[in-house]
Amino acid sequence: MAREIVIEPVTRIEGHAKITIQLDDDGQVADARFHVTQFRGFERICQGRPVHELPSLMARICGICPVSHLIASAKACDEILATEPPPTAVALRRIMNLAQVVQSHALSFFHLSSPDLLFGFDAEAGGRHLFRVLGANPQLARDGVGLRRFGQQVIESLGGKRIHPAWVVPGGVDAPLQAETRDQILAALPEARSATDRALAWYKASAQRFAEEAARFGDFPSAFMGLVGPDGAVEHYDGALRVVGADGATLAERPDPRPYWEYLGEAVEPWSYLKSAYWKDLGYPEGIYRVGPLARLNVADTMGSPRADEELEAFRARLGRTPGSSFHYHHARLIEILGCLERLEGLLRDPDICSPRVRSTAGVNREEGIGVAEAPRGTLLHHYRVDRDGIVQWANLVIATGHNNLAMNKSVAQVARHYVKADRLTEPMLNRVEAVIRCYDPCLSCSTHAIGQMPLHLQLVASDGTVLDERRR
């Protein structure tokens, strides 16, 4: 008799979701589904709005990574206006996006995941939170708070506010960088670097404790996708889109990633509002790939900065050229924070960074535009069509969590297969189902970690609808 475990609601996440785990007639896990049950409709909401409003409007998609939506949207609008932002404007956009990666990764690693890593996945759930981290490892807690504050302050000092700054506009940015602001950011960088170094040292010393989880948390062969610069280095703002296989071999490299429909498909399933992106050449659902920090490290040749490259080399020496376990997203996040801080410094020391020329202006010159950038969680595509007056007629967004959707489903199934025993719901299974989703840091999981658990409702349901087992926590 086929049975099903339902985890619902998966709450305190950026949206609403549930997880179902289907058992076969023998009581073994047959499949798992991560359902996103909230409908938001930004692609429809923006229709009828003028193109100049789009970056600010689209930034409202997310309160954690609004800057990335702002930038992808502004790039799409640049194309519609047929403008080229001045070089200083591009550099300033890059700085804001790098700061966004730093603060978002800091939230994920320190605030949300470090309690699991510090106390273990079977620690009492209510005790897995930042305050307890503070008691056990106060420096780790201080470094997490400090790094997130650093990233947020850079965003605020550039854009006027931490969340939903409207400073990135079609054609460039709204105001130049002041020398005083530049100097304040530069003065804060050494401590941010030190905090990242300490966290990396702590993580590497602790990683061996999690060999079992690393082998079960989304450890499967798949492709990886991300932007790379002309030198093959990790790239967050522009560049070619590279896809590598599980062995690290390049499967494709698109110098112009904008015509995404040529290589990506977006499948829609009746059980979720989250689309499942897939690599067209491999078909659906075989065309599974991953994006985000681990993917960016796996597709790139280098990090493009000295200290981060040292860490990348050590990462690959320990785990191989293309680590396949999603558990390693945690380590990749820390390396990427380090790389972002190094790049921030390089950009800020450019003699033209305070140039007053930061915006090109133009009217509507094209009726279609596509913006591609890397958000903290992975590749982000904004695609708009407008009429001759610049009024939006149609929009499509492909977001990081959609790219990772197939991988998240597969990861949940892998964890469930190992930890679900017959018709019983166990604490180790619940803890690890939460934790494997956490590795991807989808916007869907932003707030689930800090108390060590998601509020869960699990049901084990027989094919005739009988509830065989049920648990809430």
Place this chain on the structure above:
Amino acid sequence: MNDAGVLVVGYGNPLRGDDGIGWHAASLLASDPRLAGARVLARHQLVPELAVDVSRASLVVLIDAAANGEPGSISVRRVQPGQPVLAALSHHLDPPALAGLAEALYGAVPPIVLVSVAAGSLAEGDRLSAALEVALPAVAQVVAKVVTGRQRQLS
């Protein structure tokens, strides 16, 4: 990056009517000569990273909307450092937890005063209700009184 003597933080959701009273008050107080030298912030929530700023301040005044009470009525109370409510640990904290985090992380927590303003409407919109529009100058007056009173104590 900035150290502040007095820190004023108005917080809430400015798109939910009177829940934005902290933002409106912060906007008013930013240019108030009675708060000269103070650092005035508007925030959606009390987030963990504010603990750094709190620990460096000589006085913190928080301004928030309250769900109960006669709309526009103002209450003032001292905040004591406490433990967080478990449901509010990742993105935001309540005032006692923010104070507790500052104390635990940095070993310092100044006097913290919470100015609460009873909301009349929390419906969607960026405007205050009539009752809170009327109360807004009084909110600024209360905050200024707290700040100047503290400054007199220290001088």
